[in-house]
Amino acid sequence: MVNFVHPPAESLQLHHVLSALADPVRLNIVQVLHATQGGLNCTAATAPFGQVPKSTLSHHFRVLRESGLVQTTKRGVENINTLRWDDLERRFPGLLSQILQLAPR
Amino acid sequence: MVNFVHPPAESLQLHHVLSALADPVRLNIVQVLHATQGGLNCTAATAPFGQVPKSTLSHHFRVLRESGLVQTTKRGVENINTLRWDDLERRFPGLLSQILQLAPR
Numbered sequence: 001m002v003n004f005v006h007p008p009a010e011s012l013q014l015h016h017v018l019s020a021l022a023d024p025v026r027l028n029i030v031q032v033l034h035a036t037q038g039g040l041n042c043t044a045a046t047a048p049f050g051q052v053p054k055s056t057l058s059h060h061f062r063v064l065r066e067s068g069l070v071q072t073t074k075r076g077v078e079n080i081n082t083l084r085w086d087d088l089e090r091r092f093p094g095l096l097s098q099i100l101q102l103a104p105r
Numbered sequence: 106m107v108n109f110v111h112p113p114a115e116s117l118q119l120h121h122v123l124s125a126l127a128d129p130v131r132l133n134i135v136q137v138l139h140a141t142q143g144g145l146n147c148t149a150a151t152a153p154f155g156q157v158p159k160s161t162l163s164h165h166f167r168v169l170r171e172s173g174l175v176q177t178t179k180r181g182v183e184n185i186n187t188l189r190w191d192d193l194e195r196r197f198p199g200l201l202s203q204i205l206q207l208a209p210r
Contacts, residue, residue: 014207014209015126015127015128015132019124021123022120022121027120092207093207095203095204098200098203102198103119
């Protein structure tokens with residue numbers, strides 16, 4: 001059983017969040033998660049990135065998780081990914097919405 | 106004579122800017138430049154980072170320049186660094202002020 005590591009909200013670092021969002025594929029994953037209510041399992045979340053190798057996507061999800069952007073929760077046999085919107089908003093007010101607004105679509 | 110490369114404002118990329126700002130030393134350089142009117146020569150701009158090797162600082166300035174955050178201009182024997190605030194504001198409205206507001210001081 002995989003144990004996912006999620007940093008507590010109060011320890012999130014601005015440079016980790018910026019670094020996570022500085023990769024176009026990761027920024028795009030965050031856009032997809034933001035546009036989705038209730039979280040996405042890994043397959044659904046990664047469907048738009050079919051051309052990206054699965055191992056690369058796993059790496060991107062790990063970076064997103066470790067920077068505090070994404071929460072991964074085991075639900076049965078699925079891993080459900082959600083944006084940690086409230087935590088990020090509390091720690092870095094306005095940052096994520098600003099970046100999502102400016103991101104290429 | 107060194108030729109500094111500055112990307113045109115319209116070709117600045119969000120992920121390059123975020124990547125440049127994702128390093129704490131570079132973010133700090135940007136804070137110092139932001140707090141300074143009229144630009145800083147390299148010595149003055151790097152004075153707060155005395156513990157960082159000069160070659161490392163040169164690398165950071167190159168990343169800042171290539172991402173479009175900083176303009177380096179030769180003035181006599183000095184290289185004067187300024188933030189490309191207007192270009193960044195036009196291309197990514199509100200982004201830099203938001204990040205500077207959230208950055209550790």
